[in-house]
Amino acid sequence: METNLRTLGPNETKVVLSFREQGREVVRAAEIIDLLGSEQTGRKVIRNLIRKGWLSRLVGGRYMLLPPEHGPENIGENNMLALASAVIEPSYVGWWSAAAFHGFTTQKPMAVTVAVLRQARARLIEGSEVRFVTIAEQKFFGFKSYNVYGRNVMISTPEKTVIDCIDRPELAGGPAELARIIYSAMSEIDAVALADAGLTMKSTSLLQRLGFLTDIVGKPLPEETRQRIRQAIPKSTRSTLGRPKRKEGDLGYVAAWGLFVNARSEDLLAEVPRLRSGKEA
Structure with a gap:
């Protein structure tokens, strides 16, 4: 038998x-x-x-x-975060996968995304895709070990998760999903730590997106933190969020943050709870 x-x-x-x-x-x-x-x-x-x-x-x-x-039965390992983060050292689970772990989205990413310092091809592990994203050493920070079903897994902190997603929206499900992640996260994270992580990344476009997105989802940064971000953005710098080219109906240029938003407001907020009769839905 x-x-x-x-x-x-x-x-x-x-x-x-x-x-x-x-x-x-x-x-x-x-x-x-x-x-x-x-x-x-x-x-x-x-x-x-x-x-x-x-x-x-x-x-x-x-x-x-x-x-x-x-356990006694041969059922394999189904802890994909643990498997993914163990392939390459050093590494950490980030972006959409980390946002899902921290509870900032109800979406379940199809692949686990892992930050690494050296290039590595995507792999299928236990039937699931693991995607490795090479990042610069100056961006390789803001992660720690979390216990995931009894395994120690390196995952970006809540604040760094949001910053990584803003830095690479395509790894966070796109602009609409990114807006939902920020909306959900802002009630849970420390605004000062968020700003510190953003400033450490040394990316002006990231700071412009951070300011704009926290505003549009109705979770603006505290004034002191907001001014820190503003002061780090050169006045002449312009950047873009959304599709490569502007279309009719897009928000266009947002002077407060020097950002060209090539997306419609209703599209960006499609996954964000709307205000109804002065109360959040």
């Missing part, structure tokens, strides 16, 4: 317990081979552990350990 229960042979037990005792969540093939003292034995054990549900393949000789606490 076939069984879906996870079993272990002697060498497999040695591998699982050794790395579990070290508190390891990710292991490399070379480490398993070193532990067992034989490449042939090590490779065989790795194949067996994958087949039996004790290891989940990440990338090129890198595996996530599914310890005894994972």
Whole structure:
């Protein structure tokens, strides 16, 4: 009779317990081979552990350990945030994926987006797409470890999540979804920390979008923070939000922030709760 229960042979037990005792969540093939003292034995054990549900393949000789606490049945690892963030070090889950984790959107992104410092191609892991986005080192900050279903996962902080989404709206579901994320986030995050993160990115266009978007969703920055942002924007600088070219009905130039908005107000606010009789819907 076939069984879906996870079993272990002697060498497999040695591998699982050794790395579990070290508190390891990710292991490399070379480490398993070193532990067992034989490449042939090590490779065989790795194949067996994958087949039996004790290891989940990440990338090129890198595996996530599914310890005894994972349960007796071979059901694989379904914690996609943990799998995605474990592929490359250093890295962090960001943009739309982080916004969903922090509860700033009810949408579930089709792919997990991960910030990295070196280029890496997208991968399918356990049937789900993981997209790696290379960013400059000066933007690689503002993340920490969160416990996600018992796994330690590097995810951008709430404030940095919003800033990353403003920096790359296409990675946050587009302008309308970005507006919804900002609307939801502004009641939960620290405006000073948000401004600090924005200023650290050293992007004028980001600061212009930040000021405009917080205004249009009805969650303006506190006056002191607002002035900090304004002072960091050169008066002659202009940037764009939305489609490449302006169309009839678009908001156009917003003088307060030196921003050309190539989108209609109703489109930007399509996912944002509207005001009805002076109360939020």
